[in-house]
Amino acid sequence: MDEDTPLIGRRGSYPKGVARRQEILDRAIEVFARRGAYGTSLRSIAQAIGISHAALLHYFDSREQLLLAVYEHAELRRDADPAAPEPGSAVDVMVAAATANVKVPGLVELYSTLVAAALDEGNPVGRAHFTERFDRVRRELAERLRAEQAAGRMRTDVDPEQVAALLVAASDGLQIQWLLEPSIPLQETLGVLAALLRPPPGDESG
Amino acid sequence: MDEDTPLIGRRGSYPKGVARRQEILDRAIEVFARRGAYGTSLRSIAQAIGISHAALLHYFDSREQLLLAVYEHAELRRDADPAAPEPGSAVDVMVAAATANVKVPGLVELYSTLVAAALDEGNPVGRAHFTERFDRVRRELAERLRAEQAAGRMRTDVDPEQVAALLVAASDGLQIQWLLEPSIPLQETLGVLAALLRPPPGDESG
DNA sequence: GTCTATACGTCGATAGAC
DNA sequence: GTCTATCGACGTATAGAC
Numbered sequence: 001m002d003e004d005t006p007l008i009g010r011r012g013s014y015p016k017g018v019a020r021r022q023e024i025l026d027r028a029i030e031v032f033a034r035r036g037a038y039g040t041s042l043r044s045i046a047q048a049i050g051i052s053h054a055a056l057l058h059y060f061d062s063r064e065q066l067l068l069a070v071y072e073h074a075e076l077r078r079d080a081d082p083a084a085p086e087p088g089s090a091v092d093v094m095v096a097a098a099t100a101n102v103k104v105p106g107l108v109e110l111y112s113t114l115v116a117a118a119l120d121e122g123n124p125v126g127r128a129h130f131t132e133r134f135d136r137v138r139r140e141l142a143e144r145l146r147a148e149q150a151a152g153r154m155r156t157d158v159d160p161e162q163v164a165a166l167l168v169a170a171s172d173g174l175q176i177q178w179l180l181e182p183s184i185p186l187q188e189t190l191g192v193l194a195a196l197l198r199p200p201p202g203d204e205s206g
Numbered sequence: 207m208d209e210d211t212p213l214i215g216r217r218g219s220y221p222k223g224v225a226r227r228q229e230i231l232d233r234a235i236e237v238f239a240r241r242g243a244y245g246t247s248l249r250s251i252a253q254a255i256g257i258s259h260a261a262l263l264h265y266f267d268s269r270e271q272l273l274l275a276v277y278e279h280a281e282l283r284r285d286a287d288p289a290a291p292e293p294g295s296a297v298d299v300m301v302a303a304a305t306a307n308v309k310v311p312g313l314v315e316l317y318s319t320l321v322a323a324a325l326d327e328g329n330p331v332g333r334a335h336f337t338e339r340f341d342r343v344r345r346e347l348a349e350r351l352r353a354e355q356a357a358g359r360m361r362t363d364v365d366p367e368q369v370a371a372l373l374v375a376a377s378d379g380l381q382i383q384w385l386l387e388p389s390i391p392l393q394e395t396l397g398v399l400a401a402l403l404r405p406p407p408g409d410e411s412g
Numbered sequence: 413g414t415c416t417a418t419a420c421g422t423c424g425a426t427a428g429a430c
Numbered sequence: 431g432t433c434t435a436t437c438g439a440c441g442t443a444t445a446g447a448c
Contacts, residue, residue, distance in 0.1 A: 017413065036326040041440060053441085055415050063441060112322035119315040119385055120242040131386045138383075158402065162395040169379025170372055177344075177371055179325055180337040189368045196364065196402040223431075247423060259424080261432050269424060 021059050024049060025073040037110035064126060071110050078104060090144040091194040094171040095187050101175055108175045138164045155199045227265050230255055231279040243316040277316050296350040297400040300377040301393050307381055314381045344370045361405045
């Protein structure tokens with residue numbers, strides 16, 4: 001990730017300085033990790049980076065857009081970290097993501113804050129963002145689940161779309177519960193869903 | 207609910223005026239229903255009630271405590287509404303609660319906002335509140351689930367405590383997904399969990 | 413393009429008069 | 431119990447230095 005090399009061949013000039021933007025996002029993640037996301041102000045983030053809060057708004061249109069960008073940046077980082085290209089089953093994918101999420105301080109809080117804000121009417125940007133995001137995640141999961149059904153690795157008397165929604169909800173909700181009560185076994189509890197989804201013994205067809 | 211009659215025999219004088227407090231909570235719910243919870247200010251709530259924001263803080267120590275009180279008040283109202291004393295299975299309880307929640311405008315958003323805030327270190331009050339709340343709900347659900355196992359109405363190869371956590375997570379998460387995408391069948395999707403938990407045919411023991 | 417300075421209106425919260 | 435006045439901090443916007 002050379003700062004001087006443009007990632008795409010657009011001749012080095014990007015809207016609002018991509019390299020600097022990345023730098024800001026990296027620093028902002030650390031701020032949220034230390035101070036949380038719910039109440040952290042533009043000014044405190046700017047101070048931690050060493051610029052004025054007005055300079056921050058040169059790269060991001062608003063506080064919420066900064067928060068969104070930070071979350072997506074942190075998520076990309078999270079996914080780039082390990083070597084897990086083939087995660088196996090749909091439940092395994094969610095277990096891996098949930099486990100990685102709760103390891104990043106402030107990430108689940110940031111996500112929860114953004115989702116709560118997205119529920120607000122009068123926040124069409126955030127609402128559209130997360131509506132689309134949930135939709136995409138559910139679709140990808142459902143597709144994986146259908147493949148598992150076809151392979152005989154999952155019971156066929158449940159709707160993959162509904163199981164996908166259930167899986168996303170369970171993963172999101174359990175991360176929150178785990179952060180408040182770490183004695184809850186995050187992976188094992190999601191594993192219960194995996195166990196429930198296994199085809200009954202002697203099942204051969206769909 | 208006569209405003210002049212004390213509910214308990216404490217000689218009419220209550221800390222910070224119980225009757226007026228209830229009145230404020232009732233009005234505040236309507237404000238959140240119309241304007242959402244994430245960004246709504248003390249001043250706008252006060253204005254809708256017809257008092258100053260400083261007067262509001264005479265009854266509630268802070269904005270967050272007001273939000274918490276409003277949520278609990280709305281929840282009590284929700285539970286007092288219908289005639290459903292015996293809800294049946296654990297899943298039925300959560301289906302009923304989830305269905306009722308999404309019908310109250312702003313309630314899920316309020317809940318999500320408070321939970322997100324509770325994840326923040328430096329918010330010990332909210333954190334303790336929801337840690338305790340999740341704990342209580344999980345315990346009640348687990349107890350119900352154990353009874354269902356004993357009665358042969360639920361498979362016995364899964365841990366009731368873990369299923370309880372899973373059920374709470376699924377219910378919370380699906381309410382959010384439904385608000386963003388109402389085409390998701392809330393009750394049926396939670397019903398999938400009920401189906402998965404049913405004992406396999408021919409099962410007689412634990 | 414990057415950034416500082418500055419200003420505006422609003423926020424949660426507090427102090428004190430009535 | 432409720433008000434007004436006031437505080438410091440907030441998100442946002444703009445003007446302009448370099």
